[in-house]
Amino acid sequence: MTREPILQQPAEFKDDDRDLRPQHMQEMVGQREVYARLEIAVDAASKRDEPLGHILFDGPPGLGKTTFAMCIPRDLGVRFQIASGAALAAPKDLIPYLTNAEQRSVLFIDEIHRMPNAVEEFLYPAMEDFRIDLTLGDGVNARTINMQLKPFTLIGATTRTGLLSAPLRDRFQLREHLDFYSTDELSEIVRRNAVKLQVEIDGEAAREIAVRSRGTPRVANNRLRWVRDYAVSRADGRASLKVTKDALAMQGIDPLGLDRQDRKYLKTLARVFGGGPAGVEAIAHTMNLAPDTLIDEVEPYLLRSELVVRTPRGRKMTPAALDHLGLGDVPPGSTSGQPNLFD
Numbered sequence: 001m002t003r004e005p006i007l008q009q010p011a012e013f014k015d016d017d018r019d020l021r022p023q024h025m026q027e028m029v030g031q032r033e034v035y036a037r038l039e040i041a042v043d044a045a046s047k048r049d050e051p052l053g054h055i056l057f058d059g060p061p062g063l064g065k066t067t068f069a070m071c072i073p074r075d076l077g078v079r080f081q082i083a084s085g086a087a088l089a090a091p092k093d094l095i096p097y098l099t100n101a102e103q104r105s106v107l108f109i110d111e112i113h114r115m116p117n118a119v120e121e122f123l124y125p126a127m128e129d130f131r132i133d134l135t136l137g138d139g140v141n142a143r144t145i146n147m148q149l150k151p152f153t154l155i156g157a158t159t160r161t162g163l164l165s166a167p168l169r170d171r172f173q174l175r176e177h178l179d180f181y182s183t184d185e186l187s188e189i190v191r192r193n194a195v196k197l198q199v200e201i202d203g204e205a206a207r208e209i210a211v212r213s214r215g216t217p218r219v220a221n222n223r224l225r226w227v228r229d230y231a232v233s234r235a236d237g238r239a240s241l242k243v244t245k246d247a248l249a250m251q252g253i254d255p256l257g258l259d260r261q262d263r264k265y266l267k268t269l270a271r272v273f274g275g276g277p278a279g280v281e282a283i284a285h286t287m288n289l290a291p292d293t294l295i296d297e298v299e300p301y302l303l304r305s306e307l308v309v310r311t312p313r314g315r316k317m318t319p320a321a322l323d324h325l326g327l328g329d330v331p332p333g334s335t336s337g338q339p340n341l342f343d
C-alpha cells in the first residue's frame with residue numbers, strides 16, 4: 001500500500017531500537033488520543049494529496065516521539081530525513097535538509113529546542129511559506145535572495161516545550177504531548193517485543209518488567225533485553241517471574257522501577273538537603289551530573305510518581321519517598337539510621 005520511504009539521516013543518528021521500533025502508527029501501543037488525531041491528519045493529507053501540517057511532539061525521553069515521527073512518513077508513503085537540533089549550529093547546516101525536501105516529504109528534527117535562535121528564525125519562512133531567505137556577500141554588496149522550497153512537513157520533538165520560543169511553537173499546526181504509559185500498555189509492549197526478541201516470557205514476568213519500567217517503553221525494552229540475556233545465561237532461556245525478578249534485582253532496579261540513579265537522587269535530597277526544598281542545580285552539582293540530565297531523565301518520573309514535588313523554593317521529597325527508602329521514621333537530614341545511602 002505504502003512505498004518504503006527513503007531515509008536520509010546524519011551519521012550520528014544510530015537507531016539502536018530499530019529491531020523493536022513499531023513501523024506504522026497502527027502498531028504503536030497506547031497514546032490512543034494522540035494516535036486518533038494523527039491518524040485523521042495523515043488520512044486527510046493523503047486524500048487531499050497535500051503536505052501534512054507541521055507537528056511538534058513533546059514529553060520525556062523514551063515515550064515514542066521518534067517512533068511517531070518515523071511512522072508518519074511511512075504511513076504517508078513519503079520520504080523522510082532526520083536531523084538533530086544539537087547538530088544544527090548555523091542556518092547553513094539546515095539548508096541541505098530544506099533544499100532536499102521533496103513535495104510532501106517529512107523532515108524530522110529531534111531535540112528541536114537545542115537549535116540556536118538564528119537557526120530557528122531561518123526556519124520560520126521555510127515552515128510558513130516554504131521559502132528561505134539567503135544572504136549572499138556582505139557589506140554594501142550583500143543581497144538577499146529568496147529560494148522557494150517544495151511544500152514539506154516538519155516534525156519536531158522536544159523534551160522541553162518550555163525552551164521553545166513562542167513563534168516557533170505557534171508555527172506547528174499540531175502539538176502533541178506524550179505521557180507515561182500504563183502498566184497494561186507496557187505489559188503489551190513487553191509481550192510483543194519478547195516475540196521479536198525470541199524470548200519466551202511468562203505473563204506475570206512481562207507485567208513485572210512493565211511495573212518496573214518507569215512508565216517508559218524505552219526502559220521496558222532495555223529491561224526486557226537484560227532479562228533475556230540473564231535468562232539465557234543463568235537459566236534455561238525462559239523468562240519466568242523468578243528469573244525476571246532476579247535479573248532486575250541484579251541491576252539494582254527496585255520494585256517501583258527506580259534504578260540506582262533515581263535512588264541516588266532521592267538519597268542526596270534526603271541526606272544533603274534534609275529532604276528539601278533544594279534547587280535542581282544544587283542537587284545536580286552534588287550528584288556530579290548535568291542539571292539537564294536530571295530535569296529530562298530523572299525527575300519526570302519521580303514527580304509523576306509523587307516521590308518528589310516541585311515547590312517555589314525547589315524540589316522536596318514526599319513521605320512516600322522516605323518510606324520507599326526505608327527512612328520513613330527518620331527525620332530527613334539526620335544521618336543516624338541511614339546506612340548505605342549511596343549504594
Ligand code: ADP
Nearest residue numbers: 017020021029061062063064065066067217218
Ligand atoms: P523518544 O523519541 O520519545 O525518546 P522513542 O520513539 O525513541 O522515544 O521510543 C523508544 C523506544 O520505545 C522505541 O524504539 C520503541 O521500541 C518503543 N516505543 C515507544 N513508543 C512506543 C509505543 N507507543 N508502542 C510500542 N513501542 C514503543
